[in-house]
Structures are given as C-alpha cells and as structure tokens.
Amino acid sequence: MxxxxxxxxxxxxxxxxxxxxxxxxxxxxxxxxxxxxxxxxxxxxxxxxxxxASLDEAILSVNAKTLGRLEERLQRGAVEDDPADRLVAFARLYLRFALEETPLWRALFEFESQEESALDAQLRGDQARLFEYPGASLAALYPDLGETEVLLRARTLFSAVHGIVSISLESRYSGVNAERLEEELTGLVAAAIRGYGA
CATH class of the missing domain: 1.10.10 (Arc Repressor Mutant, subunit A)
Structure with missing residues (x-):
C-alpha cells in the first residue's frame, strides 16, 4: 500500500x-x-x-553536506593577511566546527562505506581538499619549499590539528576547555611554523 x-x-x-x-x-x-x-x-x-544504492550512500551524502559546511566555514575564516595568522585561524575554526557539529564531524571521518562507490571515491577526494587550507599558507610562508614538500607539511599539520581535536572530543583532555584547546592549537601551529623555517 x-x-x-x-x-x-x-x-x-x-x-x-x-x-x-x-x-x-x-x-x-x-x-x-x-x-x-x-x-x-x-x-x-x-x-x-x-x-x-544503499543506506551507506545516503550517509555519504550527509557527509558531503557536512564537508561543504566545514569548507565554507574555513573559507569565511581565511581573511587574515598574514599566512601565519591564517594557519592559526584554520586550526581554531576547525576546532570550533568540530565542537559545534561533533556527531556530523565524527561521521565525516569515522564512517566507512561497506561498498566502494563513485560517491565514496569522490568524497575521499573532496576531503583531501582540506589539506589545501594549511597548504596555501605554508606555500606563502615558504615559497622555496616546492609543491611536494608543501603538500607533505600541510598533511602533517592538518593531521596534528585533527588529532588534537579528535582526542579532545573523546574527553581525553579532561578539564581542558575550548579556549585552552585553542591556545594549545595556536602553540602547535607556531611551533610548526618555526620548525618548517629552520
């Protein structure tokens, strides 16, 4: 019926x-x-x-929407003139998005489809765009690094920020509030910038 x-x-x-x-x-x-x-x-x-094609495909469609909102937030926040300040803004905006949309942010990175599909492959490719946010700032800071080195360091920096955010949302940083986490991320980015420039 x-x-x-x-x-x-x-x-x-x-x-x-x-x-x-x-x-x-x-x-x-x-x-x-x-x-x-x-x-x-x-x-x-x-x-x-x-x-x-499956419920998995519907979940991937939700994840694509979440990724779109995350990228929109990162683009809106990338207004600093100084590339070092843009890197700090990226880390803080990423944390804020994860705190505000935790279940959807988790799904974006934790969900694994049971079958390979064109949408699955496209979403993985789209997620790789997240490396471009720190990458553009690193390229501006270190124009002599070369594209391959910039991409590697952008991936490393993104992974470090993502890892701290992930751990914080699993309550492993007990008693540490969002403002303190922002400070820690700022310190991490500053240390990475100094290290890359050495």
Whole structure:
C-alpha cells in the first residue's frame, strides 16, 4: 500500500538525507539504522532504494553536506593577511566546527562505506581538499619549499590539528576547555611554523 503522496526522487533524497542527518546528530553514525531512517523520513524501503544504492550512500551524502559546511566555514575564516595568522585561524575554526557539529564531524571521518562507490571515491577526494587550507599558507610562508614538500607539511599539520581535536572530543583532555584547546592549537601551529623555517 502506498505511503502518502507520490514524491519525486529529489524529494525522497532530501527527506532521507534530512532524516539520516538528524539521527546522526541524535545518536551518532554507528547507531544509524535503516528502519529508523525510513520511519523518520516517511519514505518506503522501495523509495529509498530508488533514490540511493544503499543506506551507506545516503550517509555519504550527509557527509558531503557536512564537508561543504566545514569548507565554507574555513573559507569565511581565511581573511587574515598574514599566512601565519591564517594557519592559526584554520586550526581554531576547525576546532570550533568540530565542537559545534561533533556527531556530523565524527561521521565525516569515522564512517566507512561497506561498498566502494563513485560517491565514496569522490568524497575521499573532496576531503583531501582540506589539506589545501594549511597548504596555501605554508606555500606563502615558504615559497622555496616546492609543491611536494608543501603538500607533505600541510598533511602533517592538518593531521596534528585533527588529532588534537579528535582526542579532545573523546574527553581525553579532561578539564581542558575550548579556549585552552585553542591556545594549545595556536602553540602547535607556531611551533610548526618555526620548525618548517629552520
């Protein structure tokens, strides 16, 4: 028996993504279940699989939205004239985004699709763009490094910032508030800049 009015594929996709996003926020990506997405979105099993190859693909679509918001935040914040200040701003903005959107930020990096798909490969490629934010500033600071060295150091710096943020969100920095974490990230970036310049 049909469930409600007929919906076109774009509407179904939007409803499924919205439901999956809300459930990830409420419960985390690991607790996401197909039946809950169907119940919340009001779509049938057949409608969902007419719009997505799998539930994994719907989750990847949520992750793509999250990545878009993260990149928008980083772009808006990259207004400092000095490249060293831009690196500090990047680290602080990254922390703030992770604190404000923790479940969705976690899903972006923790979710692994059970099947390889074009969307999965595209999202991994899109995530690699995050290295460009510290990379552009490092290239401006050290124009003689060369593209390969800049990319390597950008990956290292991003990984260090990401690691500190990840650990902080797992409550391993007990008693350390967001402002103190920002200070620690600022110190990390400053130390990296000094080290790269040595």
């Amino acid at each position: 049909p469930r409600g009015p007929v919906r076109d594929i774009d509407e179904v996709r939007g409803d499924v993504i919205a439901a999956a996003e809300r459930l990830i926020v409420e419960r985390g990506v690991r607790a996401l279940r197909l039946r809950d997405v169907l119940a919340l979105s009001g779509v049938s099993n057949g409608q969902l699989y007419g719009a997505f």
